[in-house]
Amino acid sequence: MAEIDYAPPTKRSVLIAGHATSISLEPTFWRALESAARERGYPINALVAEIDAERLDADRPPNLTSAIRQWLFADAARRA
Numbered sequence: 001m002a003e004i005d006y007a008p009p010t011k012r013s014v015l016i017a018g019h020a021t022s023i024s025l026e027p028t029f030w031r032a033l034e035s036a037a038r039e040r041g042y043p044i045n046a047l048v049a050e051i052d053a054e055r056l057d058a059d060r061p062p063n064l065t066s067a068i069r070q071w072l073f074a075d076a077a078r079r080a
Contacts, residue, residue, distance in 0.1 A: 004028070016049045023048070023065055032072045 009024040025033070037047040048068065055067035062070065 014048045015045045016052055021048075021064065023068070025065060025068065029069055029072060032076070033068060036072065036075055 005026070005028050007027045009026050010030065011022055011024045012030070013020045013022050015021070033044060033047065037044045040047065042050075048064075051067055051071045052064055054071070055061045055064065061067070
């Protein structure tokens with residue numbers, strides 16, 4: 001079983017449609033997001049923009065940080 005990194009969120013800025021957006025995620029989620037982007041051959045900004053577009057189509061869109069965490073969980077489940 002992988003060891004859990006119980007670290008507080010860190011804030012980073014990403015560009016979505018040319019606008020800087022600040023996102024706070026725990027290091028574990030940043031690593032998973034970087035890995036998912038790398039696997040797809042995307043920059044992180046492009047993957048976050050894709051997740052953002054998907055969340056906005058939801059009936060009750062969550063905030064972007066929640067959408068990223070949920071997307072990463074679903075992506076891990078798909079690959080398992």
